[in-house]
Amino acid sequence: MLTISRSPSRTRHPFEKLFIDLGSHSPDKALAALTSAMQEERRDMNAFEWLSQALPGATLKPALAFGSVSELYRSYTRPAEFERLKGLRRV
Structure with a gap:
């Protein structure tokens, strides 16, 4: 019997969706650089x-x-704001 081991998938940071590759940089560092x-x-x-x-x-x-x-910057903040507003509406 063949068993397939799956590694746990990590949740992607929303900022990563704007990149093909972040190189060696973390999403948080990239977002901080953009904000700066x-x-x-x-x-x-x-x-x-x-x-x-x-x-x-x-x-x-x-x-x-x-x-x-x-x-x-707007490409990141607009969808993030939309998701936040959708969450508020459900409450």
Whole structure:
């Protein structure tokens, strides 16, 4: 009899959905770097250029790499806010 061992699946951080690969960076570190870029007024910077400097080795999904840092930030915060609001509505 053949038994298949399954490793427990880890829950993905919602921020990981924006990346093909985070390289050696954690989702929390990547999100902190993006938040810092927003606070430092780098909103209009190209997302690919920002990523190359802030998180070397990480790869954004192609549609997001052509946008700005602020578009990348909104791509994360809008779905997160929507999920939060859906949770409030159920209560």
